[in-house]
Amino acid sequence: MSDMSATVSSTTNGFHIEGYEKITYDFRFIDNIFDPKHHDLADCYHSWGRCLVVIDDNVYKMYGQALENYFTVHNIKCTVKVIQGGELRKTMKTKLEILDTFAEFGLVRKEPVLVIGGGVLTDVAGYACASYRRTSNFIRIPTTLIGLIDASVSIKVGLNHGKLKNRLGAYHAPLITFLDFSFLKTLSQGHIRNGFAELVKISTVAEKTVFDLLDKYGEELISTHFGYLDGASEEVRKAAKQINYIGIKKMLELEVPNLHEIMLDRVIAFGHTWSPTLELTPPIPLRHGHAINIDMAFSVTVAWKRGLITIEERDRILRLMSRVGLTLDHELFTIDLIWKATKSIMLTRDGHQRAAMPNPIGTCTFVNDLTYEELEQDLKEHKALVKNYPRAGAGVDAYIDQSDYMEIHDGDNMVLTKALNGELLVEAVSSTLSSSLGMNLKTIAAEKAYRSAIM
Ligand SMILES: NC(=O)c1ccc[n+]([C@@H]2O[C@H](COP(=O)([O-])OP(=O)(O)OC[C@H]3O[C@@H](n4cnc5c(N)ncnc54)[C@H](O)[C@@H]3O)[C@@H](O)[C@H]2O)c1
Ligand SMILES: [Zn+2]
Structure with missing residues (x-):
């Protein structure tokens, strides 16, 4: 929710406007949100007496009944629009389909749409909300690990334009984001691993306690779906809760003073320098987590070559990535792609490279003077290094669904x-x-x- 206070003053030949927009929005941790005993979600819709839900199709198959039952018990009429998910549907066509639904429903100006799904759906439906009547409210329930610890922590929404990743979008905060990690129970292991990469990101450059926990419990976190599968140990459940809480808090602390990305040295852009060009390049696109991991793994080699991290730190990071099945390299990750991606990201980063690198694990340095020759040499060394890793550096379930x-x-x-x-x-x-x-x-x-x- 935002609120604008502004002044208008006259200048010699016109007017000057100065204003500040107040932004307030909440995150609330709650497991099993559709359990009728929880009032949190219903409380957002009692005054409306109805709720328009835009939901990912797979999530609907698994949770649709619980969702509809929840609103029935709370005496709120629920209208559901099911949207087919997946990265290839993060398109303008999907956005227009969602906008048509708003119009058919007769969405009232401030009535919040309830958006439930992974990062793809919350991004594209969030963007539909950002543009409907120029701005409409929404409430978000992320259901994937990427959604829970990353996509829904930011206020960025958007979609892909052809092969151009997230090329269209907006900054648009929801009223509230409910963080229900129990959705991870049904998420495939491939998608858990995909989200794990974003935790590697935040921890490697900003939060060593989380890195240490990921390193200690890596395989177990993946195999137990962050402690949500039956039989998971109390220890891993506790570690997962700590990782999620501290990771989200750190993301918020880093991003909140810079919600509109006016400062472009962004710690959380670690792994996001070359990956936006790489991600959609293979005939079947890479999963986001694997694309950023390739970028992070290479950055780790570059950071080591520059003396920002020790060889032990380099190997610790690469080993963790490999142990959990993340991708360390890709045949299409060539010097030509890297150089093209460097030039492309510099357009977003105001003419500078601003490549985030660990220095040491848990802290971040921005590098602005990478040359073609340095990258080419480092890439050769990186490729030779990761060849010796399990699966020759290839990832597990690395491609989109x-x-x-x-x-x-x-x-x-x-x-x-x-x-x-x-x-x-x-x-x-x-x-x-x-x-x-x-x-x-x-x-x-x-x-x-x-x-x-x-x-
Ligand atoms: N806005 C941001 O700041 C931001 C940050 C990070 C990532 N992203 C975006 O997020 C997207 C990736 O998100 P994603 O990985 O969540 O992909 P996704 O939304 O495609 O979801 C992955 C798959 O999991 C299924 N699914 C969702 N929840 C489930 C559940 N609880 N149980 C079983 N299946 C479930 C979906 O149907 C889909 O098939 C990318 O497009 C990326 O650009 C955005
Ligand atoms: Zn990302």
């Missing part, structure tokens, strides 16, 4: 059809899905070995 793709059989061949921006593009015709996914057999074998090792 196959649910973004439809499989169609054409005679003996499988045609992989990609739904991108609402258009159907025939991506590849092949006899096996795995080869059309560009995953070679070595990677699949390494994944299998990894899975059997952690099960």
Whole structure:
């Protein structure tokens, strides 16, 4: 919620306006939010007597009944709009579909839309709210780890434009964000790992206590879904709660004085220098967490080469990433891509590189003088180094959901059809899905070995 106080004064040939906008919004931790005994969510809608919910389709399948029952018990009429999720649907087309729903529903100016889903849905539906009648209220319930500890901590909303990641968007705070980590129970391990990368990010450059906890409990955090699966130890549950609480608090402390990103030296942009160009480059895009991890892993090598961290710290960070199945490198992460990405991010960062690097673990330095030659040399060393890691540095479940793709059989061949921006593009015709996914057999074998090792 925001409030503007401003003054107007006359100048010799016009007027000068000066104003400050007050922004207030809340985060509330609450497990099992749809348990009817909790009043928190219902209290936001009693005065309206109704609630328009925009929800991710997978979340709806799993929690739709509990959601509808919750509002029925609290005597609030609930209208649900289900939106198909996935990175490839983070598009203008999805935003327009959501906007049509607002109009059909007859959304009243200040009535908050309830947005429930992962980072994709909260970003795109949040952007729809930012632009409907120029600004509309919303309340957010993130349901993925990325959503809970990152996407919903910020007030940035937006969508992809073609292959340009988050190119359109706005800064738009919800009234309240309910943080219900019990959603992690049903989230796939691949997506838990994806979110883990954002925790590696914040901890490596800003919060050593969290880094130490991630390092201590890494595999267990992933396999127990941050302590939410039955049978998880009390110790890991406690560690997960600490990680989530401290991690979110640190993110807020870093971001809140700079909500509109006017200061461009942003600690939490660690891992986000080259990854925005890399993420959507492979035929099947990388998961966000893996894309930023490749960027962070390379940054760690650069930081070590520059003497910002020791070799022990470098190996500790890379080992943690590898142990939990995050990607350390990618064949498309080339010097050409890196240099193109450097130039591209400098446009966002006011002409400077502002590449965040650990110095040492838990603190951050910004680097502005990386040259093509230095990056090229460091990249060679990085690629040679990570070759010796398990799976030769490849990640586990590194690509976006196959649910973004439809499989169609054409005679003996499988045609992989990609739904991108609402258009159907025939991506590849092949006899096996795995080869059309560009995953070679070595990677699949390494994944299998990894899975059997952690099960
Ligand atoms: N706004 C920001 O500051 C910010 C920060 C970080 C990331 N992001 C954005 O977030 C997006 C990635 O978000 P994501 O990883 O949450 O992806 P996502 O929203 O696509 O969700 C991942 C998958 O999990 C499913 N899902 C969601 N909740 C579930 C649950 N509880 N149980 C089972 N399945 C569930 C979804 O249907 C989807 O298939 C990227 O587009 C990234 O740009 C934004
Ligand atoms: Zn990110």
